[in-house]
Amino acid sequence: AEDVHHERRRRFHRRSGSRPQPGSLAAAFDRLRTAGIEPVELRRLVEELVVAPVITAHPTEVRRQTVLTVLGDVAALLTARAGGSDPAERDEVEPRLAVRILTLWQTALLRLSKLRVADEIGEALRYYDASLFEVIPRVEAELE
Known part of the structure; x- marks a missing residue:
């Protein structure tokens, strides 16, 4: 129920044009921009991201x-x-x-x-x- 509620609130904020919500990628990019990270550097870092799933025994x-x-x-x-x-x-x-x-x-x-x-x-x-x-x-x- 909590997850459904959070998703409903995310949709509401997107539709109403609210500022980027904490925890969103848009909010993270805003913080990086404010910190002076150049878009070119950010793009380079994002392009280097790798998702490597790990299956643990526990x-x-x-x-x-x-x-x-x-x-x-x-x-x-x-x-x-x-x-x-x-x-x-x-x-x-x-x-x-x-x-x-x-x-x-x-x-x-x-x-x-x-x-x-x-x-x-x-x-x-x-x-x-x-x-x-x-x-x-x-x-x-x-x-x-």
Whole structure:
């Protein structure tokens, strides 16, 4: 819910033409410009950036696939609920949201069995779609 709220606020600020928000690339570039960093130097540094994913034996955040799926469903439903101006559409979302929250509540957050190395690699790779493959292209586009 917090992530959905933050995204809604980001969209609001973009649409209303607000100053760049703290933590955004635009705000970082403004600070660099104020600090006297030349655009040519900044461009050179950005062109040298490298993203190198690392799969560790002990991921910092291992969640069961079921939990990740339900959390994604909850986020999508919250987004749909927030964007729906039609009360009938909003009423449609509410029971589906309640079911997904109930599912999450009744799902064990932790595994009962110990992960094998292959399982840990699979767990780490699951985050690629939600992080690297989805976010990196957007960051690159914003940098350009």
